[in-house]
Amino acid sequence: MKILDWYILKRYLFTFLMMLLLFIPIGITVDLAEKVGKILENKVPFEETAMYYLNFTVYFANLLFPLFLFLSVIWFTSKLANNTEIVAFLSSGVSFSRFLRPYLIGATIVAAxxxxxxxxxxPVASQGFNEFKYKYLKKSKNIQQTRDVYRQINDNDYIYVSNFIPKRKLGMNFTYEHFENNELKYKIFADNIRYLEEDSIYRLTSYLKRSFNNGIETVEKERRVDMDFPFELEDLTPVQYAAETKTYGELLDFIAAEKRRGSPNIGRYEVVKLRKWSLPVSIFILTIIAVAVSSVKRRGGMGVNLAFGISIAMIYVFFDKVFGVMAEQSNFPAIVAVWFPNVIFGILAIYLLQNAKR
Known part of the structure; x- marks a missing residue:
């Protein structure tokens, strides 16, 4: 049986690798065709463009990993079925469960x-991918902004900006409040706050500070002031991809800090965290479904199996995206949103596997 195991395992891994090598260049070509005008217009250095597409490759592969695997398993298993190789395996006394073992070994390797x-x-690739996109590919009129940021920095300090533009490191209508023993000690207002990266300080324009001491209020006004604050620039950066750029340990610390600050985006961050665990599990589920669907020789040949498999893949993506958006935009539990597609398709995998055995 070792010959059978190695034969299927090599086909499993080789076809999956070929699927990646086939679709990733297509994805790069499509993306480059769409963005080449902006790249040339902004005179982006070749080294940065090359690094962007290296990050794009990792980002793209991680995003579509289960689908590539699903289609590759359907492809080579359908070929085995059309060549009646599966019939020969099972006719020799091999059970369907035993026939499935090398697939599960391959799924374990890919899942790891x-x-x-x-x-x-x-996360590292996502950081470079998004930084390049916001630096070179976003038009000024479409610069992504964080709106109405109100954050608790620590037990005593709160900040607010009406808008923050990451590309310019600029915030508008800035407010900073400092409390001691639940009593407001001072409050700072500014029309603009800009982060000066070379000096690691913040520059405030139209500065106004109101201090309160024993019922006496004092007011300070300056046209421009440079100050240091106990918060990081990422406290004002776009929430859309903040969690994606962190390794798992960093993400856990980030979510804990955001919960202490009362962030309204905890659902979005929880979805990112839970997907890191659900993705490897989905590889096993989709592998079993692919084998169950494509191990039977059909009258329509490989095309029928591929059509059926693509339909299942699209339904899986639909469930994953819909429930993910629900968790990000509402109070819908993130754990339900992330794991519900795997539970539904896990049940489908068991049903199809039982039918395939019969």
Whole structure:
């Protein structure tokens, strides 16, 4: 049986690798065709463009990892079925469960790689991918902004900005409040706050400070003031991809800090965290579904299996996206949103596997 195991395992891994090598260049070509005008217009250095597409490759692969695997398993298993190789295996006394073992071994290898990719490599790639996009590819009129940021920095300090533009490191209508023993000690207002990276300080324009001491109020006004504050620039950066750029340990610390600050985006961050665990599990589920669907020789040949498989893949993506958005935009539990597609398709996998055995 070792010959059978190695034969299927090699086909499993080789076809998956070929699927990645086929679709990733297509994705890069499509993305480059869309963005080449902006890249040339902004005179982006070749080294930065090359690094962007390296990050794009990791980001793109991590995003579509389960679908690539699903289609590759359907492809080569359908070929085995059309060549009646599966019939020969099962006719020799091999049970369907035993026939499935090399697939599960392959799924374990791929799931381990996907786990490492999602925990450590994809966050680094996402950081570079998003930084390049906001630096060079966003038009000034479409610069992404964080709106109405109100954050608790620590037990005594709160900040507010009406808008923050990450590309310019600029915030508007800034307010800073400092409390001691639940009593407001001073409050700072500014029309603008800009982060000066070279000096690691913040520059406030139209500065106004109101201090309160034993019922006496004092007011300070300045046209421009440079100050240091106990908060990081990332406290004002876009929430859309903040969690994606952190390794798992950093993400846990980030979520804990955001909960203490009362952030309204905890659902979005929880979805990112839970998907790092659900992705490897989905690889096993989709592998079983793919084998169950494509191990039977059908009258329509490989095309029928591929059509059926693509339909299942699209339904899976639909469930994953819909429930993910629900968790990000409402109080819908993140754990339900992330794991519900796996539970539903896990039940489907068991049903299809039982039918395939019969």
């Amino acid at each position: 790689f996907a786990f490492i990719l999602g925990m450590y490599l994809a």
